[in-house]
Amino acid sequence: MSFVADRLSAVLPSATIAVSQKARDLAATGRDIISLGAGEPDFDTPAHVIEAAKQALDDGMTRYTAVNGIPELQDAIIAKFKRDNDLDYSHDEIHVSCGGKPVIFNAMMATVNPGDEIIIPAPYWVSYPDIPAFFGGKAVIVDCPASSGFKMTPEQLEAAITPKTKWLFICSPSNPTGAGYTRDDLKGLAEVLLRHEHVWVFSDDIYEHLVYDDFEFATIAQVEPKLKSRTCTMNGMSKAYCMTGWRVGFAGGPVELIKAMTKVQSQSISHTAAVSQAASVAALNGPQDFIAANNEVFKERRDLVVSMLNQATGLDCPTPEGAFYVYPSCAGLIDKKTPAGKTIENDEDFVTYILEEEGVAAVHGAAFGLSPHFRISYATATDLLEDACQRIQRACAALT
Ligand code: PMP
Numbered sequence: 001m002s003f004v005a006d007r008l009s010a011v012l013p014s015a016t017i018a019v020s021q022k023a024r025d026l027a028a029t030g031r032d033i034i035s036l037g038a039g040e041p042d043f044d045t046p047a048h049v050i051e052a053a054k055q056a057l058d059d060g061m062t063r064y065t066a067v068n069g070i071p072e073l074q075d076a077i078i079a080k081f082k083r084d085n086d087l088d089y090s091h092d093e094i095h096v097s098c099g100g101k102p103v104i105f106n107a108m109m110a111t112v113n114p115g116d117e118i119i120i121p122a123p124y125w126v127s128y129p130d131i132p133a134f135f136g137g138k139a140v141i142v143d144c145p146a147s148s149g150f151k152m153t154p155e156q157l158e159a160a161i162t163p164k165t166k167w168l169f170i171c172s173p174s175n176p177t178g179a180g181y182t183r184d185d186l187k188g189l190a191e192v193l194l195r196h197e198h199v200w201v202f203s204d205d206i207y208e209h210l211v212y213d214d215f216e217f218a219t220i221a222q223v224e225p226k227l228k229s230r231t232c233t234m235n236g237m238s239k240a241y242c243m244t245g246w247r248v249g250f251a252g253g254p255v256e257l258i259k260a261m262t263k264v265q266s267q268s269i270s271h272t273a274a275v276s277q278a279a280s281v282a283a284l285n286g287p288q289d290f291i292a293a294n295n296e297v298f299k300e301r302r303d304l305v306v307s308m309l310n311q312a313t314g315l316d317c318p319t320p321e322g323a324f325y326v327y328p329s330c331a332g333l334i335d336k337k338t339p340a341g342k343t344i345e346n347d348e349d350f351v352t353y354i355l356e357e358e359g360v361a362a363v364h365g366a367a368f369g370l371s372p373h374f375r376i377s378y379a380t381a382t383d384l385l386e387d388a389c390q391r392i393q394r395a396c397a398a399l400t
């Protein structure tokens with residue numbers, strides 16, 4: 001008998017975190033590694049946010065807070081939902097945790113019974129199937145290939161719903177594809193959901209602000225207000241505010257859900273760090289113009305990476321609407337041989353090959369539930385990205 005609990009056998013370690021760690025470990029041995037594995041902005045947290053955190057510490061912000069954060073943070077989140085999403089939430093409809101990931105964890109722990117089904121469009125962020133799996137939740141994966149823009153259609157949603165469906169996950173712009181659901185796309189899904197009152201929606205809006213060209217972000221509770229009473233609208237500080245290490249995420253949702261999530265958190269982490277809460281208040285209430293400035297850079301990098309990968313033999317890279325990922329297909333390279341004589345049988349073989357041969361770390365598509373693809377995060381210095389894409393081109397050209 002294993003000392004480790006049985007429930008862990010249903011859960012895989014996070015592949016995105018594993019790839020980032022592998023890249024760090026290889027770099028520590030002196031190898032020249034370019035890590036395009038982690039979904040983390042390379043920009044620093046804005047200076048005014050850091051100043052606010054320093055000030056908060058000087059002012060004695062070093063103690064416990066309420067589970068869902070200090071009143072100033074709750075107010076800032078309520079104002080954010082109103083300003084950006086035209087959503088009205090009251091204080092008892094706001095949850096605050098140590099990042100978007102724990103918000104998902106709390107929501108799933110608070111609601112999922114063994115056998116409950118969670119509809120997850122693939123490709124999906126690696127943690128969506130595994131978090132509900134801790135609680136016996138069953139992921140119902142819906143394949144959304146590049147030919148449908150990596151997006152789920154209303155027909156696919158209708159076909160996936162059963163009496164056991166508890167949640168639908170929506171991630172737009174998406175990790176790992178960058179694909180964004182338009183207002184009309186969401187309306188189509190909402191029409192289906194209105195016919196199935198037992199299905200709740202988990203809307204992961206963490207890439208809300210990272211959109212390019214003229215793509216307009218929308219979230220489902222805003223597009224169909226009748227769904228607001230069964231939607232958890234999640235967001236966080238990690239991506240647009242460049243605050244991954246501060247660990248702040250939040251959600252708006254119905255009182256019944258928020259109360260249950262608060263109960264979970266009151267017996268686990270209590271709350272996120274007081275100083276991080278003060279920093280988040282400054283970020284949410286302060287100037288927002290740095291986001292547009294960062295997006296200019298992200299868009300340039302996206303265009304560079306899409307263009308360079310499309311020049312590589314055997315790769316096909318769609319242009320995403322948002323986030324900071326591309327999700328190229330490597331179908332054209334399957335069954336080819338590496339210079340060492342190894343056959344590329346799948347996307348995992350391909351990312352292993354580019355890591356070993358050229359020192360470029362990327363995440364294989366199988367981890368996100370749609371192969372043969374791989375994910376590249378372009379939240380990395382532009383010159384490094386260019387170097388990495390040249391290495392990938394060279395690696396592709398060397399396959400026979
Ligand atoms: N959702 C998605 C789609 C993500 O990519 C991430 C980043 N890993 C998160 C949630 C959670 O991020 P964090 O816990 O840093 O807020």
Ligand code: GLU
Nearest residue numbers: 014016017037038039175
């Ligand atoms: N969201 C990032 C990623 O997908 C961070 C790592 C993680 O939390 O999975 O790479």
